[in-house]
Amino acid sequence: MSDSTDSVSEPTRSTKRNLLATLEIDTRLLGMIGAFIVVCLVFNFLTDGRFLTPRNIFNLTIQTVSVALMATGMVFVIVTRNIDLSVGSLLATCSAIMAMMQTVVLPDWMGLGLEHPLIAPMAILTGILAGAIIGAFHGWLIGYLTIPAFIVTLGGLFVWRNVAWHLTNGQTIGPLDSNFQLLGGINGTLGETWSWVFGALAVIATLYALIAARRSKVRHEFQVKPVWAEVVIGGIATVAILGFVAILNAYEIPSRRLERSFEDRGLTMPEGFTAGYGIPYSVVLLIVVAIIMIVLARRTRLGRYIFAAGGNPEAAELSGIRTRALTVKVFMIMGILCAISAVVASARLTFHTNDIGTLDELRVIAAAVIGGTALSGGVGTIYGAILGALIMQSLQSGMAMVGVDAPYQNIVVGIVLVLAVYVDILYRKRTGS
Amino acid sequence: MSSEIDRTGTPLVEMRNMRKAFGGIHAVDNVTIDLYPGEVVGVLGHNGAGKSVLMKMLSGALPRDSGEIYVNGEKAEINNPRDARNYQIETIYQYLALADNLDAAANLFLGRELTTPLGFVDDAKMEAETRKIMGRLTPNFRRFNTPVAGLSGGQRQSVAISRAVYFNAKILIMDEPTAALGVEETRMVAELIDELKKRGIGILLIDHDIHQVKALCDRASVMKNGKLVGTVEVDKVSEDDLLGMIILGKKPEMAA
Numbered sequence A: 001m002s003d004s005t006d007s008v009s010e011p012t013r014s015t016k017r018n019l020l021a022t023l024e025i026d027t028r029l030l031g032m033i034g035a036f037i038v039v040c041l042v043f044n045f046l047t048d049g050r051f052l053t054p055r056n057i058f059n060l061t062i063q064t065v066s067v068a069l070m071a072t073g074m075v076f077v078i079v080t081r082n083i084d085l086s087v088g089s090l091l092a093t094c095s096a097i098m099a100m101m102q103t104v105v106l107p108d109w110m111g112l113g114l115e116h117p118l119i120a121p122m123a124i125l126t127g128i129l130a131g132a133i134i135g136a137f138h139g140w141l142i143g144y145l146t147i148p149a150f151i152v153t154l155g156g157l158f159v160w161r162n163v164a165w166h167l168t169n170g171q172t173i174g175p176l177d178s179n180f181q182l183l184g185g186i187n188g189t190l191g192e193t194w195s196w197v198f199g200a201l202a203v204i205a206t207l208y209a210l211i212a213a214r215r216s217k218v219r220h221e222f223q224v225k226p227v228w229a230e231v232v233i234g235g236i237a238t239v240a241i242l243g244f245v246a247i248l249n250a251y252e253i254p255s256r257r258l259e260r261s262f263e264d265r266g267l268t269m270p271e272g273f274t275a276g277y278g279i280p281y282s283v284v285l286l287i288v289v290a291i292i293m294i295v296l297a298r299r300t301r302l303g304r305y306i307f308a309a310g311g312n313p314e315a316a317e318l319s320g321i322r323t324r325a326l327t328v329k330v331f332m333i334m335g336i337l338c339a340i341s342a343v344v345a346s347a348r349l350t351f352h353t354n355d356i357g358t359l360d361e362l363r364v365i366a367a368a369v370i371g372g373t374a375l376s377g378g379v380g381t382i383y384g385a386i387l388g389a390l391i392m393q394s395l396q397s398g399m400a401m402v403g404v405d406a407p408y409q410n411i412v413v414g415i416v417l418v419l420a421v422y423v424d425i426l427y428r429k430r431t432g433s
Numbered sequence B: 001m002s003s004e005i006d007r008t009g010t011p012l013v014e015m016r017n018m019r020k021a022f023g024g025i026h027a028v029d030n031v032t033i034d035l036y037p038g039e040v041v042g043v044l045g046h047n048g049a050g051k052s053v054l055m056k057m058l059s060g061a062l063p064r065d066s067g068e069i070y071v072n073g074e075k076a077e078i079n080n081p082r083d084a085r086n087y088q089i090e091t092i093y094q095y096l097a098l099a100d101n102l103d104a105a106a107n108l109f110l111g112r113e114l115t116t117p118l119g120f121v122d123d124a125k126m127e128a129e130t131r132k133i134m135g136r137l138t139p140n141f142r143r144f145n146t147p148v149a150g151l152s153g154g155q156r157q158s159v160a161i162s163r164a165v166y167f168n169a170k171i172l173i174m175d176e177p178t179a180a181l182g183v184e185e186t187r188m189v190a191e192l193i194d195e196l197k198k199r200g201i202g203i204l205l206i207d208h209d210i211h212q213v214k215a216l217c218d219r220a221s222v223m224k225n226g227k228l229v230g231t232v233e234v235d236k237v238s239e240d241d242l243l244g245m246i247i248l249g250k251k252p253e254m255a256a
């Protein structure tokens, strides 16, 4: 969606614009990446280099996953001109259900005993099912009974937070199953070798996607960008992916912890042995979810209809699209993502608490909006929302490292949200998109 | 139009005793019209006469209160836009029914996307088809990759018209298709109507321009306050007769 072909002639900037136009890079995405880099550099300066260490980058990524997962679903919700205020509460209900499955239902009632290998998958499936059903129910109230999404999910915000409380009798439930905990972040990572394998596969997939897109354009005799432009984009992607892997691999597992894991297997650790954490499973999960959501958004009918219905609900209806069923599907996807997010959030804490996910609805909406999703509907990207979540988390972690108190952090985040939307409005006015 | 239409066989479409009320307003009140293959029937009337509502009942956009629709002599169940499309009824709506945030190809194929063998939408193929079909209507059109919000009224209209042509409409409803168009584009739409007519497509054309109706249509059905004033062959009446029907609701004596 670039308007650059018709850009007004502005002599001073034309060369810069032409370069971007040739590369066919979304300038909005570029702006966000730029903002993210500035945030990182500023905090790195303020913390004397502590912000951009492998350890902090590792922590930043695992802290972002939970909100980022839900933000991808919030894009669909907002694109269809709806809103979901209940995601934090829904996360809590799913987390409570999964915690009870792991600690009571499966081990005691079903007699599997604690730490049975089936516990984690069955608990997760139950949680996802619950999320899907609750989400679909919200969608049905909104689509078929035509109750505004704001009201339905505001009600949901109260209901599901307290259903979670009811399910657990208001208690903290834990520790959770150790396989389940692998999805929390630092407790489950790929290790150095598999991280490189994952990185290599990601590079191959990216390059393949670039080549396939180009082939398809050539086949239909559309204009393609020059080969050097493709090479530049492929090169940047490759460096970014492998650089990310290298950084996460550089975060070393503390030697005491390594020693213990050797002892557990009845071995002694060789002198000078080190190992990096590598990519956390939760981040792999986010990447997989992101790819699925991007494919859904851009390559399936469902995604096409979501954007069409957001752009002009009447036109969508007249084109034969079942917009009410579409609303149910969108909220069901949101519910599933809340459940997946609940897995990551509770696994990271290693237990379920009453206040898990509190205020997440606001963070998730903010991430989607900072990522360029327009509340007026029809516009938004999945990768933008993830980047939005990352920017918010960087701001918050960075301020915490600098020693800003939590209330002041929230003031800054609030201001940034409003400012980001204003900048977006200015941007859209100038590009006319 | 000089070409004689054979009206002895079964009509392509027949709408019998159609009714639709909104609250107390009888938007369409017991209207019966028909349309034969290769024929253009103008639907005329003052603002608010009920023309669009009548057409929307045929295209499945509005549910009817009562009345029957026959396609090729057989009773048709049309309850939503998908049903109408299955009868190869295509509609170009008065208020352009396009999703502003999508490009021309996405709009043209909306609801009927071309897909790859794996079931993913095939954007490249759809764009190629769009380029072909739109090339005929607006040869200068280049903006295939921008959201249609950025297009002119005429360009948007040609997306809507292309859609109807591409999907082989048998019955085409055009609700003021040239209202947003310039002289040149209007001429092109007129040519297109002639061409579609030759292919045996039946067209229901809503238009306020009497001159154009005289030029393009075979018959004209005039509505006033939701009721049908009458249907006349345009060659057998004068422009003044048509105006009299529209404004006064008076049917000229000689017309059958």
Ligand SMILES: Nc1ncnc2c1ncn2[C@@H]1O[C@H](COP(=O)(O)OP(=O)(O)OP(=O)(O)O)[C@@H](O)[C@H]1O
Binding pocket: B022, B025, B026, B027, B045, B046, B047, B048, B049, B050, B051, B052, B053, B054, B094
């Ligand atoms: N969705 C609706 N709800 C309520 N009333 C409606 C609706 N659609 C149309 N009407 C009413 O039905 C009547 C007929 O409207 P219609 O749109 O068919 O007029 P029209 O003949 O197409 O006029 P125009 O030439 O201005 O397009 C009007 O009185 C209008 O106010």
Ligand SMILES: [Mg+2]
Binding pocket: B051, B052, B053, B094, B175
């Ligand atoms: Mg009308």
